Amino acid sequence: MTLPRPRQIAxxxxxxxxxxxxxHDTWVLxxxxxxxxxxxxxxxxxSVSTDLFIAERPLAxxxxxxxxxxxxxxxxxxxxxxxxxxxxxxxxxxxxxxxISNLSESLMAxxxxxxxxxxxxxxxxxxxxxxxxxxxxxxGLVHTLAxxxxxxxxxxxxxxxxxxxxxxxxxxxxxxxxxxxxxxxxRFTLLLNGQPLAxxxxxxxxxxxxxxxxxxxxxxxxxxxxxxxxxxxxPGRYWLGVSHGDRPAAAPAPQGGPGAPxxxxxTRDKPLERASLSATFEVLPR
Numbered sequence: 001m002t003l004p005r006p007r008q009i010a011x012x013x014x015x016x017x018x019x020x021x022x023x024h025d026t027w028v029l030x031x032x033x034x035x036x037x038x039x040x041x042x043x044x045x046x047s048v049s050t051d052l053f054i055a056e057r058p059l060a061x062x063x064x065x066x067x068x069x070x071x072x073x074x075x076x077x078x079x080x081x082x083x084x085x086x087x088x089x090x091x092x093x094x095x096x097x098x099x100i101s102n103l104s105e106s107l108m109a110x111x112x113x114x115x116x117x118x119x120x121x122x123x124x125x126x127x128x129x130x131x132x133x134x135x136x137x138x139x140g141l142v143h144t145l146a147x148x149x150x151x152x153x154x155x156x157x158x159x160x161x162x163x164x165x166x167x168x169x170x171x172x173x174x175x176x177x178x179x180x181x182x183x184x185x186x187r188f189t190l191l192l193n194g195q196p197l198a199x200x201x202x203x204x205x206x207x208x209x210x211x212x213x214x215x216x217x218x219x220x221x222x223x224x225x226x227x228x229x230x231x232x233x234x235p236g237r238y239w240l241g242v243s244h245g246d247r248p249a250a251a252p253a254p255q256g257g258p259g260a261p262x263x264x265x266x267t268r269d270k271p272l273e274r275a276s277l278s279a280t281f282e283v284l285p286r
Contacts, residue, residue, distance in 0.1 A: 024048045025205075026059050026278055027239055028102055028148040030090075033178045033282040035154050040092050041077070042152050044100055047085040051210035052239055055084035059148070062104030064088065067162055069096025092154040097178060099162050101170070102148045107271070110140040141271035142246075145169075149279040153178040164194040169242060169277035180232055181286040187229045192244060192275060196226025202242040204230060232283040240279045246272035 031043040047055035058081060066074040077089035092098060107128045109121040113136060121132055125143075132138070145168035151160065157178035164170065174187035190197045204218040222228045232238070246265070266272035 024050055024056070025052055025239060025241065026146065026148055026276075027053065027280055028059070028100065028150050029053060029237070029280050030100070030150055030152045033150075033152050034157060035092065035152070040154065042090050042092065043087055044090055044150065045085045045087050046102060046148065052205055053207045053237055054210060057084065058082070058086040059102070060104065061086055061088070062102055062146075065099075065101045065103065065165065066090055067099040067101075069094055069098065069158060069160075071162060074098075090152070092152065095155040096158045097151055097153040097160045097176070099160065100150050100152065101165060103165070103168065104146050106144050106146070108142045108144070109138055112137040112139065138268040141266040141268055142274060143266075143271040144274040144276065146276045147278075149277065151177045151281075164191050166194040168193065168275040169197070169244060171240070171277065171279055174227070177281060180281065180283045182232055182235050182283055183286055184283070185229055185231045186281075187227060190222050190226050190228065190242065190277075196222075197244065198222055198224050198226050200226075200242060200244060202228065202240060205239045205241075206234060207237045207239075232281075235283050235285045238281045238283065240281070241277065243274065243276040245274040 026048050028044050028046045031045075032039070035042060045055065046059035046061065047057065048059050049056040061079070064076050066076055068074045074091070074093070077091055079086065079088045081087070090098070090100060105125060107121065107123065107125055109128065109132060111119050111121065111132060113119050114133065118139075119136075121128060123131070147168050147170055149171065151173065157176040159176050160173050162172060164172065170191050172189045172191060174189060175185075177186060180186065190200055190202065200222045202220045202222070204220055206216060209215045220228050220230065230240075
């Protein structure tokens with residue numbers, strides 16, 4: 001199959017990036033952000049894709065957290081999976097706004113086995129403990145906390161008053177985040193490990209980038225209190241993303257075949273720490 005030229009360029013750029021680069025968007029997306037009447041639940045899809053909100057492969061569920069309007073945790077419902085995405089039913093037992101977060105933890109390592117041969121690892125901390133011997137020489141280790149967030153409301157879009165979840169990156173809305181219309185302005189606080197993160201840049205993208213030559217990315221910045229605001233310029237679904245932390249060293253040109261160690265930095269006792277966040281929102285016509 002011959003790819004259209006823009007696709008060829010994008011694919012070439014993606015394959016040229018280091019293994020630790022964010023080549024795809026991760027997201028969780030509810031079937032509706034505001035439900036009314038008899039509707040008392042939403043279905044939340046989780047996927048990874050190059051074209052925003054066009055599912056390509058399932059995003060694995062990590063620690064799925066649902067917070068009710070009263071700030072108390074709620075269970076998630078029935079789960080299902082396809083070749084393109086994972087889905088879960090979230091029940092909304094009371095009126096108000098709910099927070100849905102998917103938090104996952106991963107490690108990427110370069111190490112030498114008992115014979116001195118270079119090896120690579122990518123997986124969870126539990127898998128690392130099982131598969132990488134304690135005596136192995138770790139050449140580089142990166143620890144990542146990734147969170148995907150979204151918000152849904154039943155009957156009315158209340159101003160959330162959620163407590164921070166406390167690990168990694170997250171956003172706390174300072175205004176209602178559902179029942180939005182184009183032209184509305186919404187304020188947020190960006191947190192890292194429960195504390196406001198000042199001077200950080202975030203990316204905001206509206207759906208439909210498959211049909212644009214320009215991704216249409218807008219850059220936002222947090223102030224000294226970790227706050228930032230979004231003015232929703234047009235109807236549609238939006239993706240908000242940010243990553244923060246130590247950046248692995250750029251890998252040099254391969255000199256030992258595909259098994260050669262990667263230049264990453266970090267040690268077994270003190271890995272490089274990375275955190276990422278994506279959040280989704282829906283804006284309707286005024």
